[in-house]
Amino acid sequence: MDGVLRHHGSDRSDDEIIRNLHSTLVSACQSASDHHVQTLYKLILDSSALGVIDPLIELILEEQVLDAERLREIAFWFTTKAPDREPVKFSMALLGLLRGSDDSDVFLTLGRHDEFTLYSAVPLSNSDVYGEEVLWKLAITAEDWGRIRSC
Known part of the structure; x- marks a missing residue:
């Protein structure tokens, strides 16, 4: 889209x-x-x-x-x-x-939809608050174009 x-x-x-x-x-x-x-x-x-x-x-x-x-x-x-x-x-x-706020649940939930994966991956990877574990959780739940585009 x-x-x-x-x-x-x-x-x-x-x-x-x-x-x-x-x-x-x-x-x-x-x-x-x-x-x-x-x-x-x-x-x-x-x-x-x-x-x-x-x-x-x-x-x-x-x-x-x-x-x-x-x-x-x-x-x-x-x-x-x-x-x-x-x-x-x-x-x-x-x-x-x-x-200042932990929005990882929001990013992980919305990031499961391939159209929102990029919009979740960028904030998760740019922040020192979340760490690689949260980004990895997104990566293993992302499918289709979301996984390809966010990598």
Whole structure:
């Protein structure tokens, strides 16, 4: 899905999408009103997480304007409650950015689905909190394209 959407997705430039996502994320973190969170959700839904998440994370780290606790609340909610795939992928990557909580159960559960394996493997491998044991658990449960793509 990511490959197809990446090549046949939005007409807007990635830079524009990233700037819009960042400013909307800032607004949602400053005030997690229904309006701000729904706007963020719709913007994520219209984007391909694979195409924008790395540059967005770079911008988040560069700007340092987001309230980490609020960001975690929003990202965890999207990861565990969103009915759509792109917001789940997007928020899984954001959870991987945040430190201080053990979300390994979430990553291991969602990572069993081949479309989410990459979004689980990257945070698990980038964090010194989880260790190789958790990444190995993901590897032995992943199947099909998820296993191939995440290796």
